[in-house]
Amino acid sequence: MQNNLYMRLKKYVYIKPPQAITVRDVAFLTGPEELVSSCNQIIVQHQTKAADKIRVIEALTIIQIIQQYFPNVDIQLLGPNQCIIHKSKKKQTSKLMLVLLVWLLLFIGSAMAIMNFHYDVSMQSVQQRLHYLITGEEAEFPLWLQIPYSIGLGLGMVLFFNYLFKKRLNDEPSPMEIEMYKYQQDIDQYVQYYENPLNQKSNDKS
Structure with a gap:
């Protein structure tokens, strides 16, 4: 049985490295509750300290990763096609x-x-x-x-x-x-x- 999953990427997110970037961090999902809960835990990338300050994740990449775990899922993309990941900085007190x-x-x-x-x-x-x-x-x-x-x-x-x-x-x-x-x-x-x-x-x- 094929399940439908609807995904909308966030426009940009701030991630504090080192941190594993999951689907929940970069996208909003809606569909069957158990499927959404499982997909939200899937790791998309690993944000390391040496990573670039700005990175881009394509919706196509996320869909491919999700379908590796759930090949029978039909994913419908809504909204933007990319999510911009910013490396969050430590807050500096103003001098x-x-x-x-x-x-x-x-x-x-x-x-x-x-x-x-x-x-x-x-x-x-x-x-x-x-x-x-x-x-x-x-x-x-x-x-x-x-x-x-x-x-x-x-x-x-x-x-x-x-x-x-x-x-x-x-x-x-x-x-x-x-x-x-x-x-x-x-x-x-x-x-x-x-x-x-x-x-x-x-x-x-x-």
């Missing part, structure tokens, strides 16, 4: 001096960018002209315009990035998170092709 240095560089860089922008567009003269058009009086420093403008500039950046310190303002992703997601997608596509053993074999033959 205070390094954090302060990075913060200082970002602060100076952003301040210079804002000041150069305002200098290029002659923001002070624009505010002086606006003050004259509204009040009919000339003022070198129209603070009633400059102070709200400065506060609004900071609040606008907070609303744009959707974060106030560690607190998210709403459930929508920020533009930075979207760009980081796109960047991670590009990295995953690159790794799935160039770190895939099957692709390496085909390139060697050609």
Whole structure:
């Protein structure tokens, strides 16, 4: 009797070497309960300390390994065809001096960018002209315009990035998170092709 087994690979996993990588680590299975329990224990690879930081496991490889133990199982693949395995690193405590240095560089860089922008567009003269058009009086420093403008500039950046310190303002992703997601997608596509053993074999033959 042929049993049906449905498999969906995880997009990426973090494994701490040395560790035996089982089907449970890299895929979700559904089907007969006893069959799923047995297949989840099958070892796919051994992650050693000398292994690459990033490795790719093909769904075809996992199917072949499972069918060595259960030749009568019909495996239906759902979702992605590869699983990216990252070697997990030990968590390092952040160094205070390094954090302060990075913060200082970002602060100076952003301040210079804002000041150069305002200098290029002659923001002070624009505010002086606006003050004259509204009040009919000339003022070198129209603070009633400059102070709200400065506060609004900071609040606008907070609303744009959707974060106030560690607190998210709403459930929508920020533009930075979207760009980081796109960047991670590009990295995953690159790794799935160039770190895939099957692709390496085909390139060697050609």
